[in-house]
Amino acid sequence: MNEGMEYVNPETGETESADFDLGQWMGRREAFGLTAARCTAAEIETLRIIRDQRVYRSRRSTWAEFCTLDLHVSRRWVDRAIGLLAAYGPAFFHISLVTHIGPKDYRSIAPNVSEAGIMVDGNVVALLPENSQNISAAITELLKRIEPKQPKPVTLGDALKRCQTFVEMLQAVPQDLDAGQKNDLAAAIGEIRRIASQLGVEIAGSR
DSSP states (O other), rough: OBBBOEEEEEOOOOOOOOOOOHHHHHHHHHOOOTTTTOHHHHHHHHHHHHHHTTTTTTSSSSHIIIIIIISSSSHHHHHHHHHHHHHOOOOHHHHHHHHHOOHHHHHHHHGGGEEEEEEEETTTEOGGGGHHHHHHHHHHHHHHHHOOOOOOOOHHHHHHHHHHHHHHHHHHHHHHHOOOHHHHHHHHHHHHHHHHHHHHHOOTTTO
């Protein structure tokens, strides 16, 4: 039995006792099956307590062993999930259970998410189990509105820097190239000549 542990439940905001027997908890979570699509914020918070207060030591000597042998996932995965809870709160896990949204997409719509729910056009969709369809529709709509980032335009300076890097790398290549390697190099240089010609640059000896 692990006594004297208290924590703030991320879903209720209330301080609760974490006095629990790890063996009993593991029994209830047999075949835990940790996946981003199935974990709740409360489960991740429990894992944080087990890690931070080293409750796992009643079963394993290290946190990594506990994750691998008892939870059947990597330590990195669990630590990442705990980090996501700290960064985005329980809303991320509630929404991911419904929509399978990943951290990258969630970051883009996070300004529209609060404790009250998901804001779309002035309307709030509460994060409640019975609102699963509305939550999914709201997230889909928000993701549609994200404008794709335009790639940074390439300048001649950028291209010349890469050409210089290419030259420096070639200088470090061993001299004993086989026939295939020589053909590949000739093809690459030929392509550079072709593009340069399209840009109006005449290269001595290219004709």
